[in-house]
Amino acid sequence: MIASPASGSGKTTVTAALARLYRQAGRRVKVFKCGADFLDPAWLALASGQPADNLDLWLTGEDYCRHALHRAARDNDVVLVEAAMGLFDGAPSAADLAVRFDLPVALVIDASAMAQTFGALVLGLAAYRPPLRIAGAIANKVAGPGHAAMLRESLDPALPFAAIVRGEGLAERHLGLVEPRRTTGDDARLLAVADALHAQQVGDWAPERRFRPQALPPVPRLLEGRRIAVAMDEAFSFVYPANLACLEALGARIETFSPLAHQPLPEADALWLPGGYPEAHAARLAAHPDMARDLRRGLDAGKPVYAECGGMLALCETLADLEGCRHALWGLFPAHAKMGRTLAAIGPQSVDLGHGPLRCHTFHYSRLTTSLPPFAHATPAGREGTGEAVWRQGGLTASYLHAWFAGNPVATAALFGARP
Template sequence: MVAQRYVEARAVLVSAIASGQGKTSVTAALARKLVKQGKRVRVFKCGPDFIDPMILERASGATVRSLDLWMVGAELCRSQLAAAAEADVLLLEGVMGLYDGTPSSADLSREFGVPVMAVIDAAAMAQTAGALVMGLRDYGPVQLAGVIANRVASEGHARMVAASLRDISLFATLPKQARSLPERHLGLMLPDDVNDIDTLLDELAEQLVFDLQAWEAMPPVRFAIPDVASAPDRLLAGRTIAVARDQAFMFIYPHNLDTLRELGATLKFFSPLANQPVPAEADAVYLPGGYPELHAQALAQAGAWQASMRAAHAADLPIVAECGGMMALAATLTDQAGVTWPMAALLPGAVTMRARLSGLGLQGLPTAQGQLRGHTFHYSQLETALVPAAHTIKHPSAQQGEAWYRHGSLSASYFHAYFPSNPAAAAALFTRNTA
C-alpha cells in the first residue's frame, strides 16, 4: 500500500458575512503585497465566477482557477490545491457570505482544512465587530485565522475593533478608499477596461497594513496529493475548435480550454469585435459568455464575422454559444440604453437587457453522457419561438433551470458549462450530429 503524500503551504480562505464587504479588494491587496515581498502567490476563487478571477490574476500574476465542491468536485479541487502548494502562499477568495450556498465557502474550508480569514466592513461599527466575527467563527464552526478590517477610519478605530475581537487576531486593516475597484451590472469591471488598474492594485497593497510576523507564524496547511487521474479519451483528436476571445467574449473557465486540449482538440482564437471571421480550418466554434451588450454596435457592424458564423451554421459545424455568445447570435440585441442592434441571426429571437438579475446559481445540464455541471448569471432575456431541447436542473433545489436550445448545429443557452465536470459531454457538444 502506497503511503499518502502531502505538500504544505500557508493558506487562508478570505470570506465575510455577505457580498459587498470588500473580499475581492482585500484578497487582491493581500496578493499584490505578498508578491511585492517576493512571495510566490497562487489565488483561487470559490464558486462560479469569471470577473473576480481576472482581477485576482492581475494582482497575483498567476492564473486563477475555480474551487467548488459541487461544480468542480472535491477531487479536482484537491488536485488543484496540491499542485499550487509549491507556492509560498495560497489565497482562496470565498463566494457570497461564509455560510451562503450549498456547498458554501465554510464547507470548502472544512473539507481542505484551510482556515478562514474574515473580512469585515468596519466603516459603521467598532466594538460590535467582535460579536460579528465570533458569530462567523462559532456558527459553523470554522477554524478562524484572523480578521481583516476593511474601511477603517483611523488608528483609534482599528484599536477599538482589535479590542472587541478578544481572543481573535486583527490580522490586517485597509482604510477607506478614495476610489475602489469599479463595477458594472455583472460585477467588477474587467481589468483591461480600467486604465490604471495596476496603479489601483498597488495603492490597495500599499494601504493594507498587516503583521508579516503574524502571517509567518501561521502554521502551514497540509494538502493531500491525490492519485494521478486518468486522462480523458481523446474524443476531439484531430479537430480544430475556433474560440471567440476578446472584450465581448471573455467569460470562460481556464479549465474548459484545458479540457478541450486534453480531449485532443486544437484551439484557434479569433475576435468577433475585430471583425475576424471564423478561422477556415475550424471544425467547430465556441462562443463563450461576456459583455456583447457593451459592444453591440461593433458586433452589429462586424459583417465579416456575422457572415462567417452564418456560413459555419449552414455548413453544419457544431457551434456552442453560452450566455453572451448566445446573445450575439440572436436576431437582435437591445442594450441597456434601449437601442436595438442587429446580431448574427443564427438563433431566431430577440434579446433584451433587463434592470434586474434574470438568472443566478449552480445548475446541471442532463446529457446522454450524464450531467454536465455549471452555472448561470445574466441580466438579459431571450424571447424566441424555439422550443427548448432540454432544461438545466438547479442545484440544490432540483427545479427547472435554463432553457437549452438546439437549432441545426447550434447549441445555445444562458448556461455556462464547466467542461471538466463531464469531459465526454463537453466533447459531444463539439461533435457533428450530436443528439
C-alpha cells in the first residue's frame, strides 16, 4: 500500500510511477484505489495498463476485497493499493484495510516544508496502529541532496528511504485530479519519478505476500438479454469498472456511447448516465441535436433511465456553471442545478429502493432545486451528514449517489428494469 498523512502528498504520482517502473521491468501490475474514487483510478489504469479497481471495507465489503486481492495476486506479478486521504482517515480507513490484509505500507510524505520532523512524523504513523507494517518512507518535493540527507538522518537507519526532488505534480481541479486525457506532460513526469524510484530501489521494498481465496455469491442473470446504453466520455467518466462487470454478470449487454461527441442514443432497453463533469461541457451537451428527444421517447416507452450525480445534472432543465452562465440542458428532470465553489456533500451512504440496501458514496459541489418530492432518502454511514434524496418520475431514477452495484446485484438489476 502507498499511503500518506494527508491528501495532496503525492500518493497518486508515486503509485502510478511505481506501476510504470514495474511494467518497464516486464512485470504485470494490478493497482487498486482505496475508497470511493474515480479520478485517481484513471491515472493508475493508464500507468498499469489495466483497469484500476476500488477496495473499501465498507463500500465494497471485506469479502469482495479479499476476493479481488487474491484474484489480482493470482494473475499479476505486483499488486499496489493506493490509500485514500490520510492513512488513518475515515471509518474504515486505509490503515484498517492494510491491517486486515497484512499489506506493507510505503509512506509518501510532502517534505517540502520540514526537516527532522519528517522522522517524528514517520515514527508516529508507524506506531499509531499496531500491527501496521511500514515498508519504507518516501520524501516528496525535496529541495535537493542536502535536504534529502537531513530527512534520511531523522529516520531509523534500518527503514528504507527514498527522495523525490521537487517538481510539478499531476494537474488538479475541484473534484481532484484532472483526467489523464485532459493533461499534457504528465507522462514525462511519471517517467521521471519512476526513474528516481528505480535508482533508489523502491521497487524492492515490498516482500512476497499471499492471499487466501474468497468465493462470492453467484450473480443471478436478472438482466439476461437486455441491452443497457451507458454514456461514457469526458462528461460522463465516473464509472467503477466493477459496476460494468456486475451488469455483465447479471446478463446485460453494454452499449457505450458519447453524448459529448453527439453520438445518438443507442437502441437499448435501459440507459445509465454516470457522473462526471457535465458542467465543464454544458454547452456541447445542450447542443446535442437528438438527445432530449430520444430520451423522452425512451421514457415514454417505459424504458428505465438511471442517472447518477453528473448524469442527473445533464437531465435538468438548466445547469449554471461556476461562471454563472446558465445552460438549458436536456430537460427530462424538472430541476435546476447550480455549481458551487464549496463542497456540498461528501461521504458514504446507503439507500433502499425496495430491494435491499445499495451502498453508495456522494461527493459534489453543485446544488439542486426541484418541485418533485423525493421518492426516498439515503442514510449516511457515519454520524454526520444528510441523506441524499432519490427522485423517481416514470422510468427515471435520479440522485447524487454513486452506487456500488456488486454489493446488491438484485437491487441493481431493478434499477435497469428487472423484476426480481
